[in-house]
Amino acid sequence: MPYFDAASAAPLHPVARQALLASLDEGWADPARLYREGRRARLLLDAAREAAAEAVGCRPDELVFTPSGTRALHDGIAGALSGRRRVGRHLVVSAVEHSAVLQSAAALEAAGGTFTEVAVDRTGRVAPGGYAAALRPDTALAALQSANHEVGTAQPVAEVAEECRAAGVPLLVDAAQSLGWGPVEGGWSLLAASAHKWGGPSGVGLLAVRKGVRYAAQGPADERESGRAPGFPDLPAVVAAAASLRAVRQEAAAEAARLRELVELIRARVPRLVPEVEVVGDPVRRLPHLVTFSCLYVDGETLLHALDRAGFSVSSGSSCTSSTLRPSHVLRAMGVLSEGNVRVSLPRGTTREDVTGFLDVLPGVVASVREQLGAPSGPAPSEAAAQAGAELVVDSLGKRCPIPVIELAKVIGEVPVGGLVTVLSDDEAARLDIPAWCAMREQEYVGERPAETGVAYTVRRRV
Amino acid sequence: MPYFDAASAAPLHPVARQALLASLDEGWADPARLYREGRRARLLLDAAREAAAEAVGCRPDELVFTPSGTRALHDGIAGALSGRRRVGRHLVVSAVEHSAVLQSAAALEAAGGTFTEVAVDRTGRVAPGGYAAALRPDTALAALQSANHEVGTAQPVAEVAEECRAAGVPLLVDAAQSLGWGPVEGGWSLLAASAHKWGGPSGVGLLAVRKGVRYAAQGPADERESGRAPGFPDLPAVVAAAASLRAVRQEAAAEAARLRELVELIRARVPRLVPEVEVVGDPVRRLPHLVTFSCLYVDGETLLHALDRAGFSVSSGSSCTSSTLRPSHVLRAMGVLSEGNVRVSLPRGTTREDVTGFLDVLPGVVASVREQLGAPSGPAPSEAAAQAGAELVVDSLGKRCPIPVIELAKVIGEVPVGGLVTVLSDDEAARLDIPAWCAMREQEYVGERPAETGVAYTVRRRV
Structure with a gap:
């Protein structure tokens, strides 16, 4: 049964599973303790940190493990803002960041700070110069994703990092969707990621803070993880996260090329197979495994249920699927259609047959949802009842x-x-x-x- | 090789291991999603919440899963304080709480609030009326552990809860050390716990907030866990935590009786086997599996290393083992000896042979450490050089x-x-x-x- 929602959570990579099992026996003790079980745990933790830091492209002592990508973003943004509090309380984010970033911005505003959202074009990409224009003398931090989680568009991180560097503002990169595919280029200052997006276990996020970046961890003091991530570490999960990151990186080039072809197939075929469809996101500068399209006259929730019954698990940014009744902020910022929205994100190992099977059932599923809703059947409006001046x-x-x-x-x-x-x-x-x-x-x-x-x-x- | 530091982290219970393995395949997807993998994850999460709530003695919708016991305490205290901010910004804690509670109190003070530490007696127990005397009209919250993590003394939670109820102040109970042994009695308002203390996996804490308790989660908004614990849930760990809690509870009465006997053996024998020893903590109202004693003229770190070489893993509240050079705040609050401090906390399944083996090696280990340090060999001072009036x-x-x-x-x-x-x-x-x-x-x-x-x-x- 094909699962096409890797951007939410990827199934556990075999290497992650293996490392998790092995470290259940070796990694349950407190790595801060002096006895043999503690020393063994400390060795595992140190090795995991070195492996993860190498994949991120930072020093081991710049990297801490957090309980999730969301916590890495929450804590990283709060710590960086606080570290530069004397400069000011202004934050710059793109309009298409993950909700963990946008909610951090809202929390800053509720606490008396301010933030600026940098707009994106219809592909979801921030414009060159967009961050430079938004930076102010009181800007404490800028944040930008490496690639968008809903439409797959890659952001110009290296250029934005350069704009930030010129202004003396640290840039935090949310690399949650891309870290499994490769390191983030450019002169970023902080980086956050999430293991279960690359096939690692749940319960592990990464937060890297470059030496020299002013940082003041918020909340009650705690000695764990350089004082940046309180609480007993989930060591088996950390070990599995680091091992699987290394493993997916080894396979990344080949797997990216393979999945990119499958995504191209969807991008090319869907508009031909289904009438009244808009494929969104940058067609070239994008994540290899993710494609998003929206279908006119279709209710997102009904569509997801119908695809689920047909055996395909996808997600949607349509308002119709959400309890908030609001369409995805990403689609809104891009100004593209939100109804009948489908995000297909292929996990590693997805086969061509999985994708062609999806393309086989999609037209019928969309047509049947449209029929249920009484959508217009033809693409052009009838002129039968036209009245001049009406x-x-x-x-x-x-x-x-x-x-x-x-x-x-x-x-x-x-x-x-x-x-x-x-x-x-x-x-x-x-x-x-x-x-x-x-x-x-x-x-x-x-x-x-x-x-x-x-x-x-x-x-x-x-x- | 006997491991006697269950109060830090217990080895994984077989039921936890089994549940974790089973849910790696069923529980990796996002429980908020509508497709089959998401629905399966949701079923697992709901079942885990019901089982854990039953063990805690609360409603499932009062309980959330956090990434650790520390986070449950940090977030629970911050949320409860904020929920009653209009009442005031005063917190009451005992002097022997876990550092996560005391650091929360310090953070409150740094932010402009105040806190009162309720003293304990030489056994580590808060006095009846101690909380009542500390409560003020501007007290937003009181916090008390169910039992002390360093010396095992049980606290009079039900009495303190009654004192708090009479004053209209919610009581948060840190049940980290005791929840595996039984539910917390009395009218508590909030409760925090940590799965790896009862043989569950790392990465899971519990936070229960009774209906009607004013609570305002802090930090950026997030929809997970009723808005009280941001980030993607670590579902396999949550499932393992709930399953193992149920399992250890079924064995609790028999295992507590068995371990209590072994602890009694240590309490009775150590003072006879080792000269100049103080066994600390309440001798009766205590955790079944934990005993702490301090040895005069002994360096804690050297003692732990010597015991480790002899095959026994214990921990210590001596300043000599800590990078901070400060003795345990618990021993300090009790006013008892901190040097040569040893905490023995027996994991489930510890055998009588493990304990007698420890008692066999302890006297020799202590004597050899004392000899290295040039400690006085006899218990009484020599009067040889006595000079009147000197x-x-x-x-x-x-x-x-x-x-x-x-x-x-x-x-x-x-x-x-x-x-x-x-x-x-x-x-x-x-x-x-x-x-x-x-x-x-x-x-x-x-x-x-x-x-x-x-x-x-x-x-x-x-x-």
């Missing part, structure tokens, strides 16, 4: 994504070319998906205005 | 524990009964160990005063 109002209040877009698509043919359709919606996704639909369908998005209830989105028919 | 000054500046006490013991016989000996020392442990030596040797401890360098400790010879 303006049409569609009341979609109380209806959730993708219904507002489906209703818009159904009635656009009822106004003449040049006529207006206004959709009333109180669904947060409409703000993203109605303009995205217009771009995909070559209609003109006129704009939005507050309505008595919800928001009125107006579209001018062009074709 | 006052003797011993300069032990720059010498570390146990040398100052050894030098004191060597010269006490040189003054007549009623005469004074003053020891000059800059070793932090002397403050604790010289009065403790006086109590053990029935000499009179006159007091301390600042000297030009270090501190002058004065003793009057009584016997």
Whole structure:
């Protein structure tokens, strides 16, 4: 049964499993103790730190193990901000960072600091100069992912690091999605990562802080991990994380090339197999194993369930799948369609048959979800009921994504070319998906205005 | 090779190992996802939470899994303090809490709050009414361990909980050392524990927060674990923790009775086998598996190394073993001897032969360490050189524990009964160990005063 959500959590790599089992017997004692069990644990911990530091490209004493990638980001950002508190309390992040970074920014703001989000283009990439423009004299820290977790776009880390270096601001890189594929290039100051993204166990994050970077760990003092990660270390998991990082790196070049081909296959075939689809993310500068596309007139949750029944595990940034009813902040920042969003991230070892099997079932699954929702069947609007000068109002209040877009698509043919359709919606996704639909369908998005209830989105028919 | 440091970390229980292995295959995916791997992970997580909650004696929705016991304490204390910030910023703790609690108190103070340490008696137990007297109108939280991690003394949790309830103050119980032996009695409000103390894996702590307790999680927002423990859960470890907690509880009554007998054997025999020993901690109201004693004229680090060479792994609260050069805060709060301190904590399954083997080697090991250090060989001071009215000054500046006490013991016989000996020392442990030596040797401890360098400790010879 193909599992295509490696970007959430990769299945345990065989080397990780083997190292975990071996160190259950050798690595349960306290590495801070002087007796033989403690000394054995200390040897394992030291060796794991050396192996992980080599893969990261830092000194062992610059690297600590945290309980997760999220904690590495939370603690790393808080420690770096505090270390430069005299400079100021301003943080620069991209608009498409992992929620752990954006929530750290929100926590900073709640505590009286400020942050700036650097915008991305339609591929999800920050513009050259974007960080340079956002840096201020009171900027304590900048943070940028090495590659985006939802659409796979690689970020220009080395260039941004250079912009930060010129301004004297440390750059923290969230390397969670890319570290298994290779070290992060460029002059970063801090780096965070997460073992279960590369096939290591859960429960292990990495936090590297370059010598010379001002850093003040927050929270109660604790002697573990150079005072940067409190609590008894989960040594078997740490050992498994380091061993598997080394193992996946050895296979990385060959596996990346293989998976990149499979991803190319999906990128090329999906738009031909499924009508009204937008493939998102940078087509070239990207993670090798991840591809994301969105399907018009499709409810993300229904689509995931249907694919799950067909045997494929994928994830989605559609608002329709989330309890918050908000579309992914990444898709929103990119300004691309969020409805019917599917992220396919291939674990190592995925076969061509797994992918072609997915491509075989996808068109039927999308068509059946569209049929259930009463989506328009043809790609072009009917002109049957067109009336010159007409303006049409569609009341979609109380209806959730993708219904507002489906209703818009159904009635656009009822106004003449040049006529207006206004959709009333109180669904947060409409703000993203109605303009995205217009771009995909070559209609003109006129704009939005507050309505008595919800928001009125107006579209001018062009074709 | 007997390992006697279960209070640091217990070897993995067979049930934990089994559950961990089983859930490596079933529990690696994200339990928040909708596909089958996610649903399986969610089932495992829910079942683990139910089992752990049952063992704790709370509702499943009151319990979250944290990455360690330390994090459970750090986060639980911070969350409870913040939840009652309007009441005030005062925290009450006992003087013998785990460092994670005391460091949380220090962090509160650094942030502008205050805390009160409730004293303990010579057994390490807080007095009835001690918490009631410390509670104030601005007390946001009180914290008390269920049993002490260094000397095993059980605390009167139910009585203190009642004192707190009467004052309307929530009580957080650190149950790290006792949860494997049984639930914590009494009306606690929050509870923290650590799986690797009961034979579960590293990487799992428990934090229970009773419904109705005001609580505001600190740090960046995160949806995991009811917003109380950020980061991807280490599900295999969580499953193993819950399964092993259930397993050790089933064996607890029988195993406690068995280990209590072995501990009684050590408590009774050590003072007979080794001269100049103080067994510390409450002799009755105590953990079943833990016993602590201190040996005069012995350097803790040398003793641990010698015991390690003889095949026994124990720990020590002596300053001589620690990089901080400070004796254990627990022994200090109790006012008992810290030099030559040995904590024996028996893991489940320890045999009578393991313990008698330890008792066989201990006298010789202690004697050889004392001989290396030139400790006085007889228990009573020689009166050979006694001079009426003499006052003797011993300069032990720059010498570390146990040398100052050894030098004191060597010269006490040189003054007549009623005469004074003053020891000059800059070793932090002397403050604790010289009065403790006086109590053990029935000499009179006159007091301390600042000297030009270090501190002058004065003793009057009584016997």
